[in-house]
Amino acid sequence: MRGGLCRLWNPSGRDDPKVQPLLTPAQVAVQLNVDTATVGELIARGDLRALLISPGGQWRIAANDLSEYIEQAYKTADEVIKILDPLNEWLELQRTAVSTSQHGRRHGPSSTVVP
Numbered sequence: 001m002r003g004g005l006c007r008l009w010n011p012s013g014r015d016d017p018k019v020q021p022l023l024t025p026a027q028v029a030v031q032l033n034v035d036t037a038t039v040g041e042l043i044a045r046g047d048l049r050a051l052l053i054s055p056g057g058q059w060r061i062a063a064n065d066l067s068e069y070i071e072q073a074y075k076t077a078d079e080v081i082k083i084l085d086p087l088n089e090w091l092e093l094q095r096t097a098v099s100t101s102q103h104g105r106r107h108g109p110s111s112t113v114v115p
Contacts, residue, residue, distance in 0.1 A: 022060035
């Protein structure tokens with residue numbers, strides 16, 4: 001088993017272009033700018049693919065799986081922005097309308113005299 005793992009894992013990736021380096025959760029956390037607990041949660045939810053290496057039960061993430069996760073996260077963010085943009089435009093129009101109507105009001109008692 002150990003020899004198989006050594007053949008699969010190639011940190012430099014120079015010998016075989018199909019071989020991806022395996023990253024620790026700590027390395028992934030640095031890449032994503034999160035803590036290692038968040039990486040563990042992503043793995044537990046199935047959002048981030050990972051390999052459980054035994055003995056020891058240590059998680060490793062293939063570099064291409066991390067790249068796919070990041071790409072999907074950007075796509076999801078773009079979809080959310082597309083949904084929220086019209087709402088933001090509507091809210092801005094509402095703010096402008098409220099601001100305009102407040103500037104046109106007279107404050108205090110009316111100064112018109114009724115005959």
